Amino acid sequence: MTEKQRKTVRLVYFVLVTAALLVAAVCLMSACVSIYRTGDHPFSREAVAAAFAPIAVPVFVCLGLVAVGFILHPLLPAAADAAPDRDEVTLGRLLARDLGEVCNPELASAIRREYRARQLHRWLSVGLLTAGAAVFLWYALNVDHFHRTEINASMIAAMWVLLPCMGIPFAYGVFAAYHRRRSIRREIALLRQIPGAPAPAAAAPNKDKWLAVARYAVLVLAVGMVLYGWLADGWMDVLTKAINICTECIGLG
Amino acid sequence: MKNFIQKYWPSKRKWMQLYFALLFNANLKGFVSGNIYTGSTKVACVPGLNCYSCPGAVGACPLGSLQGSFQAGKSTLFYVGGVLLLYGVLFGRMICGWLCPFGLIQELLHKIKTPKLKKSPVTRLLSYLKYVILVFLVVIVPVLYALRDTPLPAFCKYICPAGTLEGGISLLANKVNASYFSMLGPIFTWKFLLLVSITLGCIFVFRLFCRFICPLGAIYGLFNRISVFGIKLERQKCVDCNKCISHCQMDIRHVGDPECISCGECAAVCPTGAIRWKGPKVLVAPGAATAPAAEKPNRRKRLVTRIVAGLLMLAVLAGAIGYYWTQDSGPAGPADTQRGNQVGDVCYSYPLDVVTGDGVTGETVDPSATGRVTVLNFWGTWCTPCVNELPYFDRIATEYADRVTVIAAHGMATATAPAYIAQYYPDSAIVFANDYIPEGGTYENGYYTTLGGRGTYPYTLVLDETGVITHIFYSSVTYEMLKEAVDELV
Numbered sequence: 001m002t003e004k005q006r007k008t009v010r011l012v013y014f015v016l017v018t019a020a021l022l023v024a025a026v027c028l029m030s031a032c033v034s035i036y037r038t039g040d041h042p043f044s045r046e047a048v049a050a051a052f053a054p055i056a057v058p059v060f061v062c063l064g065l066v067a068v069g070f071i072l073h074p075l076l077p078a079a080a081d082a083a084p085d086r087d088e089v090t091l092g093r094l095l096a097r098d099l100g101e102v103c104n105p106e107l108a109s110a111i112r113r114e115y116r117a118r119q120l121h122r123w124l125s126v127g128l129l130t131a132g133a134a135v136f137l138w139y140a141l142n143v144d145h146f147h148r149t150e151i152n153a154s155m156i157a158a159m160w161v162l163l164p165c166m167g168i169p170f171a172y173g174v175f176a177a178y179h180r181r182r183s184i185r186r187e188i189a190l191l192r193q194i195p196g197a198p199a200p201a202a203a204a205p206n207k208d209k210w211l212a213v214a215r216y217a218v219l220v221l222a223v224g225m226v227l228y229g230w231l232a233d234g235w236m237d238v239l240t241k242a243i244n245i246c247t248e249c250i251g252l253g
Numbered sequence: 254m255k256n257f258i259q260k261y262w263p264s265k266r267k268w269m270q271l272y273f274a275l276l277f278n279a280n281l282k283g284f285v286s287g288n289i290y291t292g293s294t295k296v297a298c299v300p301g302l303n304c305y306s307c308p309g310a311v312g313a314c315p316l317g318s319l320q321g322s323f324q325a326g327k328s329t330l331f332y333v334g335g336v337l338l339l340y341g342v343l344f345g346r347m348i349c350g351w352l353c354p355f356g357l358i359q360e361l362l363h364k365i366k367t368p369k370l371k372k373s374p375v376t377r378l379l380s381y382l383k384y385v386i387l388v389f390l391v392v393i394v395p396v397l398y399a400l401r402d403t404p405l406p407a408f409c410k411y412i413c414p415a416g417t418l419e420g421g422i423s424l425l426a427n428k429v430n431a432s433y434f435s436m437l438g439p440i441f442t443w444k445f446l447l448l449v450s451i452t453l454g455c456i457f458v459f460r461l462f463c464r465f466i467c468p469l470g471a472i473y474g475l476f477n478r479i480s481v482f483g484i485k486l487e488r489q490k491c492v493d494c495n496k497c498i499s500h501c502q503m504d505i506r507h508v509g510d511p512e513c514i515s516c517g518e519c520a521a522v523c524p525t526g527a528i529r530w531k532g533p534k535v536l537v538a539p540g541a542a543t544a545p546a547a548e549k550p551n552r553r554k555r556l557v558t559r560i561v562a563g564l565l566m567l568a569v570l571a572g573a574i575g576y577y578w579t580q581d582s583g584p585a586g587p588a589d590t591q592r593g594n595q596v597g598d599v600c601y602s603y604p605l606d607v608v609t610g611d612g613v614t615g616e617t618v619d620p621s622a623t624g625r626v627t628v629l630n631f632w633g634t635w636c637t638p639c640v641n642e643l644p645y646f647d648r649i650a651t652e653y654a655d656r657v658t659v660i661a662a663h664g665m666a667t668a669t670a671p672a673y674i675a676q677y678y679p680d681s682a683i684v685f686a687n688d689y690i691p692e693g694g695t696y697e698n699g700y701y702t703t704l705g706g707r708g709t710y711p712y713t714l715v716l717d718e719t720g721v722i723t724h725i726f727y728s729s730v731t732y733e734m735l736k737e738a739v740d741e742l743v
Binding site for chain 1: 256257260261289290291292293295296298304305306310312313314317318321322325326327328329330331332333334335336338339341342343364365366367368374375377378379382385389393394397398400401403405406407409410411413416417420421424425428431433434435436437438439440441442443444445446449450452453456476478479480481493494495633635636637638641644664708709710728
């Protein structure tokens with residue numbers, strides 16, 4: 001089989017298996033929701049089994065396709081992955097050269113512009129994230145927003161606050177990340193116009209000594225905490241929680 | 254055929270993941286009997302994400318214990334915090350890569366042959382989501398509710414797919430737990446949808462839960478740089494080729510950062526051997542991860558060591574499975590054959606110690622012999638639904654004070670009950686009691702398990718004047734449900 005044919009078979013299989021997985025997942029979800037929406041509470045084992053029975057066919061078809069994939073895969077090997085993304089390394093090496101004397105003012109200005117644009121987006125991202133976190137913490141640390149009995153409602157309300165507080169910085173962060181990638185490529189193109197061999201990467205200073213100190217300090221602290229907790233019967237509550245089924249924790253009730 | 258075996262033969266890391274998944278769930282008997290293990294080894298937290306309500310679990314979940322510890326008190330917080338610190342400083346996120354059972358499940362799901370979503374700036378940003386979840390659902394919400402004496406393991410309750418899969422579905426799958434279906438409600442629907450979404454996501458995205466959601470990974474990641482064991486990059490040898498980062502499926506920026514799970518796969522692609530294992534030299538031979546086979550020192554000695562270590566590990570696993578298989582995990586009912594714990598049976602007799610806000614009074618109460626309609630509720634201060642439904646019992650006790658006795662028996666008789674009663678129910682008509690485990694007895698000898706409790710709290714029974722059980726409620730009840738049950742009898 002030629003590479004082109006292999007590629008076609010792989011593509012067809014991928015489309016089929018992806019569609020089957022999505023259909024199976026939607027079936028499982030809709031069965032679960034339909035039990036909750038239309039079922040008579042309290043539910044019985046038989047009622048739940050009856051609700052899930054109709055989705056057996058799509059689920060088994062999906063499992064069959066998955067099994068086929070495991071057989072097909074060694075027979076239709078894919079081409080090797082693309083070369084690693086080395087943009088940031090290249091940029092670092094190009095910048096490590098002494099550019100002061102060889103760089104013309106226009107080029108230097110263009111390089112600085114790229115750098116400043118990246119910095120601006122970075123600080124705006126950090127600023128938005130900080131503001132979002134501050135707003136959310138202001139909300140979350142107010143005990144009145146979390147009712148003692150209406151726990152689920154309180155959590156849903158908190159999620160509605162969390163969503164914009166984290167969603168907006170995230171959306172901007174995605175934009176900034178892609179801008180950074182494009183900007184680095186533009187800067188590399190500019191830097192390559194300057195003659196001179198890239199400098200070798202400089203080895204980072206050795207920080208192992210301080211890491212070792214931190215490691216043993218935390219180790220001693222951890223052992224001390226465990227010993228104190230154990231001797232003060234802190235293990236009893238862990239045992240109590242662990243030998244009783246927390247129905248809420250496992251999603252039962 | 255040889256091609257297939259070579260392709261699918263598990264790597265050393267996969268064997269280790271499988272081994273630890275089995276070791277942490279060595280109570281195989283639990284899957285058959287539908288009960289969880291209630292022995293003493295559950296005092297120890299396992300390092301990975303493994304729900305302690307899984308029938309096979311033999312240890313406690315560190316995240317669940319951490320959330321519970323905020324309400325339990327200082328000593329528990331020190332104990333659980335210390336254990337997490339210890340695991341973190343010893344292994345860092347190597348636990349995610351080598352020991353976590355849920356990590357194994359995610360990796361196996363990712364083996365399904367579908368198009369895969371590769372890492373990108375979006376996935377890198379999403380990797381910070383787990384820190385938001387850690388701060389909000391594992392710390393802030395449990396602490397806020399602990400301050401109000403309401404235990405709320407928010408991450409377990411609203412997110413944890415390991416709990417739904419290993420605990421919820423494993424228990425529901427067993428016929429003996431048919432009664433648990435009566436508890437299903439909106440929380441189950443939400444968590445089931447989440448489980449299906451995460452499962453589907455793990456097929457297309459490598460370790461989706463681990464990378465974006467898992468707060469335990471977020472905690473361990475903080476220790477990656479200082480951990481005793483793990484992967485280390487020797488900067489002097491590194492040529493900045495970036496092959497390690499391109500090869501890695503996690504969102505790492507450099508080897509050994511908080512996203513690195515120390516799987517060691519990058520060591521195989523490093524052209525200069527700059528990536529190596531860190532740890533005491535006795536356990537980790539220098540350059541062992543990268544040195545060509547012919548150059549490895551004392552090859553024969555290493556082979557013998559590996560065989561001995563492998564046999565030792567197998568012996569430990571076999572011993573653990575054998576030990577837990579022989580443990581008696583069924584409820585040990587009393588010898589009284591005239592009584593029982595089902596609807597229609599005369600309830601087993603049991604003297605419970607009465608407790609008030611000042612502590613144990615010295616009096617006892619036998620729920621089966623009050624001579625009145627009796628509502629018997631098993632609760633715990635650590636249990637959110639229990640403390641949320643106590644006001645309904647209080648209302649019933651007040652409204653039917655002359656005809657009904659409401660007894661609230663505190664499971665496991667921990668020291669937290671009197672303080673809770675003193676603060677919230679100082680003048681309540683409820684008779685509070687302690688469900689002690691008899692001296693020299695086990696958890697299975699308590700009244701709760703004698704009456705058919707299967708580890709789920711709250712658990713409520715309604716008895717008529719003669720002590721015959723008329724209603725059994727697994728999990729939470731509402732005021733209306735209680736009133737209806739009581740009205741049938743009075």
